Amino acid sequence: xxxxxxxxxxxxxxxxxxxxxxxxxxxxxxxxxxxxxxxxxxxxxxxxxxxxxxxxxxxxxxxxxxxxxxxxxxxxxxxxxxxxxxxxxxxxxxxxxxxxxxxxxxxxxxxxxxxxxxxxxx
Numbered sequence: 001x002x003x004x005x006x007x008x009x010x011x012x013x014x015x016x017x018x019x020x021x022x023x024x025x026x027x028x029x030x031x032x033x034x035x036x037x038x039x040x041x042x043x044x045x046x047x048x049x050x051x052x053x054x055x056x057x058x059x060x061x062x063x064x065x066x067x068x069x070x071x072x073x074x075x076x077x078x079x080x081x082x083x084x085x086x087x088x089x090x091x092x093x094x095x096x097x098x099x100x101x102x103x104x105x106x107x108x109x110x111x112x113x114x115x116x117x118x119x120x121x122x
Contacts, residue, residue, distance in 0.1 A: 068105065079100050
């Protein structure tokens with residue numbers, strides 16, 4: 001009985017994701033409305049534009065997220081942590097993250113191309 005329990009526990013540990021895996025599986029989340037309220041006040045036109053802009057940037061980030069390496073995802077979470085540390089309640093964080101993410105994807109693509117030998121095909 002103890003052997004079976006140990007084997008099952010070992011199997012669960014092998015297949016269960018780590019906290020880091022779970023954390024990096026999705027883009028960081030923050031209270032966009034609180035950030036936009038902080039920047040623009042409650043429920044004015046600037047607030048609505050801020051929320052719409054952040055939604056658009058977040059949707060782009062979600063779309064591009066699977067294309068990032070684990071290192072790139074980790075970098076996005078680190079950048080987000082710095083934004084939160086600097087701003088407290090983030091303002092326009094997805095705007096910043098989408099720009100950083102595009103740069104990261106381009107860097108990863110360039111690194112990948114540099115490692116792939118060019119082939120001639122007649």
